[in-house]
Each structure stands twice: as structure tokens, then as C-alpha cells.
Amino acid sequence: MSELTERLQQQLIAGANRPLMQDANQHWYSGSELNLEENVWKNYWQNKGIGKNDVVLVSLTNSVTYTLVIQSLWEVGAIVQPINPDSTEIQISELEDQxxxxALILNSDVKKLSILNDTFTNHPRLTTLHEPEVQIYLRDVHTHHPIEVPDDEDIALIMHTSGTTGKPKRVGLTHKQLLAGAFNVIDSEKLTDQDRTFILMPMFHINAMVISNLATRLSHGQLLFRPKFSAHLFWKEVSSEMVTWISLTPAIIAILLQRDEQPEHNNLRFLRTASAPLLPSIHQEFSRRxxxxxxxxxxxxEAASQIAQNPLELPRQNTVGTITGMKIKILDKDFNELGNGLIGQIxxxxxxxxxxxxxxxxEAFHDGWLLTGDLGxxxxxxxxxxxxxxxxxxxxGGENVNPLAVEDCLxxxxxxxxxxxxxxxxxxxGETVTAVIVPKKLSHDHRHQLALLNELANEQLLPVERPTKYIFSTHLPKNATGKIQRTLLAQEVSQQLKEA
Structure with a gap:
């Protein structure tokens, strides 16, 4: 058995008489109830012949069932590939063809996948939890693999990168890598069995999967599952459920700032933000409010979630903190290591x-080092x-312009x-700096807004940084965690300008 699966089992056993997980209906489950359910799932896979190296697609909303299904699949040696529960029948079919x-595990409200009828059979599955059933599609012609406990080096999870800067790539993470990633979070956040967190970000994303889910479970903390973020309920539930920390995104932070609610008396040690850059001005306003x-x-x-985090006792704005549990280099274009203060690839x-x-x-690796594509x-x-x-x-014109610096100004x-x-x-x-803006109020006349934009840019930005085009829009393309898909946006805008 891998150390990861062994520790997940230990959490349920050690917390047998303690509430460990809460579902969306605010029903708490003890470790003994969760352990019973997880064993039911494990026996189910064994009876159906799902075992060593079988790859199972999971397309579910956040739930207690989600984390138990994943654990049970890992324990029989299977590999989990979580995807967005909003994926269409065509998207799922394309993944299956590839x-x-x-097996496929889907939400109960997903219509029957007729496109897969020739390959899979739908097997209804009842849950003993107070949660909706899920649908299971098992391949009709399936080689029964042996039920083997996994090793630390076996792949446990397959995830697609977000694809914000190019075609998504499949990342295979081993039991050992997931365990190391989770303990990096536990150590940097000083997590204990007294900590309690919401899972608000989607579980098919590495942040929720490792930082919120695995790190909390491996530190014997308590998990509260919510299908999605609710701005209206956020501060109220933080207080009533005595939550001690939450992993959020800059998009959620921005939404909270747009509302009037204030946190009541709460037990929060901190909120953490990741998945996209946090503009300094947003951080400052949040700290003020x-x-x-x-x-x-x-x-x-590719790093099983966390790479760096600001120390809780000494956070510094405009940085992402210090490296946690790994080695880092800053490289120039010829792969030479750069000194302090010099910008290169991480x-x-x-x-x-x-x-x-x-x-x-x-091309994504050099001499055993992962080239992240990020500059720092x-x-x-x-x-x-x-x-x-x-x-x-x-x-x-041969000069580099950092889009984040321009955004933070405007x-x-x-x-x-x-x-x-x-x-x-x-x-x-070669390229021109283009700013795409979603205003708070729609208008057909942007002359006053353009005047303000140009005035501020001329005052605070270098000539090369100043946008030469401003485009007003109703939305920006984003992925499931709220990260702006800049490459897609650039393609859309370039096509619009070409057709204009």
C-alpha cells in the first residue's frame, strides 16, 4: 500500500467518533461512517474488476462522495482522471476515444450518454450518504485487472493543465508526488487536526484536490464541501461553521470586495490565494476592508499544487513567498542560472x-529540471x-511589457x-498593448472612460507600456477556477480586429 492511501485510511479510523466531513446540506459524517462508505466503494470496484492501472474518468461536483470515490479507486490500484462536471457529452466522448x-463516474443529473452506448453500460449506484446518487458507466469489454495495492511510484492522478497559454497537457502525478505536495501545504500552513476548511474551488483542479482536500485529510482536519462559491453566504458560513482557513482565487477575492458584507466574529487564521496573479491594488484594498x-x-x-507560499508569520505583498519543499532556479534563455533580482524562467x-x-x-525539461514557462x-x-x-x-518593438504591471495600474x-x-x-x-475592459456599467459612449484611461496610463506607465487599443467587453474568457484565458482572449481579439 502506498503511504498516501495508508494515511488516508488512518484519518478515517483515527476520527471514528469525530465529525470529519460535512456535505452541502450541512450534514456531518464521522470517521466510522466515512470508512464504511469508502469500503463499500472499494468492494464495488473489486467486484466489477476495476484494479491495477485502470483509468477512471470522474466528472462530479464537489461532495463527500467525491473524495471517498477517489480514495477507493486509489486503494485498488486504479488511476483517477477528474474533469469539469460541466463537460458536454461530446467532450466526454472525445476524451474516451483518446x-x-x-469506467466513467458522473453526476446523477447528467443525461444518459447515448453516444457511449456501444461501449459502456450504465450501472446505477446507491450511496449510503445523504448525497445524490452518482452514475457509473462500465466498459462492456473490459480486461479485469488484478486488485493490487498501489506503490508510492504508481500514478494516482491524471490532470490536464489549464491550457491558458497553449494546448492542455496531461500531467500524471504519482502517490508519492501527491503526498509530498500535500505535506508541503501542511508544513507551510501549520495545519493540525483543529483546522477546518471549505472546499469551494472545483475538485478537478489541483488546488482543491491537494491543497484543500488532501492536505486537510492528511493533517486530520475537517472538510466542509460546497458545490460552488456563494458570495452571499461566504462570510456568514465562515462564522457559523468556525472555519479556520480557506484556499481561494483572486477572482473570488475581487467578488468579495464588490459586496457590502463584512466578516462577523470568526476563527479564521488566514485566507490563501492562488491559481492566478493577485494584483497588488486588490490585495491592498482587501487588507484595508x-x-x-x-x-x-x-x-x-506539474508540482502537485504548491510551489511557494508567503510565511504566515512574515507575509510580503507583491511576492508569492518562499519555496516550500523543493529546489528552484531562475534561468536565462540559455539555461544559465541567474542571480538575485534578475528575471528569468522559473x-x-x-x-x-x-x-x-x-x-x-x-522541451519542457532541461537537465532534469521542469521549465515552468513562468517568469520570476x-x-x-x-x-x-x-x-x-x-x-x-x-x-x-523589441521591448518586453509585463501585462500584469499595466493591469495593476489601470x-x-x-x-x-x-x-x-x-x-x-x-x-x-510586432505587437501592440491592448487592454480589454469589462466595465461595471454598460455604456455605448466610452469617451469619458477612454480619457481617464489615457490620463492614468500617461501619468504612471512607460511609453512602451501604454495601451494603444482599448476594447470594452461584457466578459473575459476564464477557466473553471476563474483564471483569465489570455491566449484565447488574444486570439478572439486578434480575429475581431482582423475582421473589422
Whole structure:
């Protein structure tokens, strides 16, 4: 048995008489109830012939059932591939054609997948929990694999990268890598069995899967599952449920700032933010409005979640903190290591970091180091500063423009709800700086807003950084965790400009 699955079992046994998980209806389950349910699932897989190296697609909303299903599959040696529960029948079918899953696990309200009728049979599955049933599709012609306990080096999880800067890649994470990633979180956040957290971000994302789910379970804490974030209920439930910490995104932070609710008396030690850059101006406004420590961090799927986090006792704004549990280098374009203060590509190596992708991507590694594609620098005290994605940097007339710096300047204008700065083609300069703005109020006349934008840009930005195009829109394309898909946005805007 892998150390990961053994420790997950120990959590349920040790907390047999203690409430460990709460479902969306605020029903608590003890460790003994959860252990019984997990064993029912494990026996189910064994009876159906799901075992060593079977890949099972999981498309569920956040729930207690979700974490128990995953644990049971890991214990029989299977591999889990979680995907967005909003995936369409066509998307699921395309994945199945590519990867030939042994089973599919879907929400009960998903209509029967007629497109898979020739390959799978729907097996209804009743749950003993106070949660909806789930649907299970088992492959009709399936080679029964032996039920083997997994080793630490076996793959446990397959996830797609977010695809914000290119085609998503399949990341295979082993039991050992997931365990190391979870303990990096436990150590940096000083998690104990007295901690209690919401899972608000989707479980098919590495943040919720490892940082909220596994780190809490391995530290014997308590989990409260919610299908999605509710701005209206957030502060009320933080108080009533005595939550001690939560992992959020900058998008959620921005939503909380747009509302009038204030936190009541609460037990929060901190909130952490990840999955996308947090603009300094947003961080400052949050700190001014709410007396809750907001801790910035940095992670990626390929590192089993967390790479760096600000120390709880000494957080520094405008940084993502110090490296947790791995090695880091800042490299120039020739892979030479750069000194403190110099910006280059971030490279990683460690027990939680992959050494290859499931689909060969040799250009993503150099001499055993993962090349993240992120740009950053280390200061003299070891804090990491993120400068953006290498593919998102705008190159105008041979000069690099960091879109985050432009966004942080312009977001101060009160009429802006959201902003994304991208590079669009320019015949003379190669790229031009283009700002796509979602205003708080729709208007057909933007002359006054454009005047304010140009005035602020001229005052605070270098000439090369100043946007030459402003586009007003009703939305920005985002992935499931609220991260702006800049590459997709740039493609859409470039096509619009081409057709104009």
C-alpha cells in the first residue's frame, strides 16, 4: 500500500467518533461512517474488476462522495482522471476515444450518454450518504485487472493543465508526488487536526484536490464541501461553521470586495490565494476592508499544487513567498542560472515535481529540471516575485511589457470591473498593448472612460507600456477556477480586429 492511501485510511479510523466531513446540506459524517462508505466503494470496484492501472474518468461536483470515490479507486490500484462536471457529452466522448477509460463516474443529473452506448453500460449506484446518487458507466469489454495495492511510484492522478497559454497537457502525478505536495501545504500552513476548511474551488483542479482536500485529510482536519462559491453566504458560513482557513482565487477575492458584507466574529487564521496573479491594488484594498490575513502563494499542476507560499508569520505583498519543499532556479534563455533580482524562467525539481508529461514534451525539461514557462526572480531573502508567463509577455518593438504591471495600474479606475492586457499583432512593432475592459456599467459612449484611461496610463506607465487599443467587453474568457484565458482572449481579439 502506498503511504498516501495508508494515511488516508488512518484519518478515517483515527476520527471514528469525530465529525470529519460535512456535505452541502450541512450534514456531518464521522470517521466510522466515512470508512464504511469508502469500503463499500472499494468492494464495488473489486467486484466489477476495476484494479491495477485502470483509468477512471470522474466528472462530479464537489461532495463527500467525491473524495471517498477517489480514495477507493486509489486503494485498488486504479488511476483517477477528474474533469469539469460541466463537460458536454461530446467532450466526454472525445476524451474516451483518446484514452479508453475503464469506467466513467458522473453526476446523477447528467443525461444518459447515448453516444457511449456501444461501449459502456450504465450501472446505477446507491450511496449510503445523504448525497445524490452518482452514475457509473462500465466498459462492456473490459480486461479485469488484478486488485493490487498501489506503490508510492504508481500514478494516482491524471490532470490536464489549464491550457491558458497553449494546448492542455496531461500531467500524471504519482502517490508519492501527491503526498509530498500535500505535506508541503501542511508544513507551510501549520495545519493540525483543529483546522477546518471549505472546499469551494472545483475538485478537478489541483488546488482543491491537494491543497484543500488532501492536505486537510492528511493533517486530520475537517472538510466542509460546497458545490460552488456563494458570495452571499461566504462570510456568514465562515462564522457559523468556525472555519479556520480557506484556499481561494483572486477572482473570488475581487467578488468579495464588490459586496457590502463584512466578516462577523470568526476563527479564521488566514485566507490563501492562488491559481492566478493577485494584483497588488486588490490585495491592498482587501487588507484595508477586512481584518483577515490574505496569504499569496504560487503553484501548478506539474508540482502537485504548491510551489511557494508567503510565511504566515512574515507575509510580503507583491511576492508569492518562499519555496516550500523543493529546489528552484531562475534561468536565462540559455539555461544559465541567474542571480538575485534578475528575471528569468522559473525551473523546479523535487519529490512533488513531475519529470515528464504523459504526452512527450521534452522541451519542457532541461537537465532534469521542469521549465515552468513562468517568469520570476528571487530576492536576497528568498522570496519569489512572479513577472508573468513567458508566453504572455508582450514584445513591442523589441521591448518586453509585463501585462500584469499595466493591469495593476489601470484597475484603480473605479468604473472597471475586470481588465486583461494582451498583445495583438502590429505590422510595425510586432505587437501592440491592448487592454480589454469589462466595465461595471454598460455604456455605448466610452469617451469619458477612454480619457481617464489615457490620463492614468500617461501619468504612471512607460511609453512602451501604454495601451494603444482599448476594447470594452461584457466578459473575459476564464477557466473553471476563474483564471483569465489570455491566449484565447488574444486570439478572439486578434480575429475581431482582423475582421473589422
Amino acid at each position: 484514452y479508453n477509460y475503464s 477586512f481584518e483577515v490575513p490574505l496569504i499569496e502563494s504560487y503553484g501548478m499542476t 525551473a523546479l525539481k523535487g519529490d512533488n515535481v513531475i519529470t515528464h508529461y504523459l504526452d512527450p514534451q521534452p 526572480s528571487l530576492d536576497e531573502t528568498g522570496y519569489l516575485h512572479i513577472a508573468g508567463r513567458s508566453k504572455e509577455m508582450i514584445i513591442r 484597475i484603480d479606475l473605479k468604473f472597471i470591473r475586470e481588465i486583461a492586457v494582451i498583445g495583438t499583432p502590429d505590422l510595425i512593432y
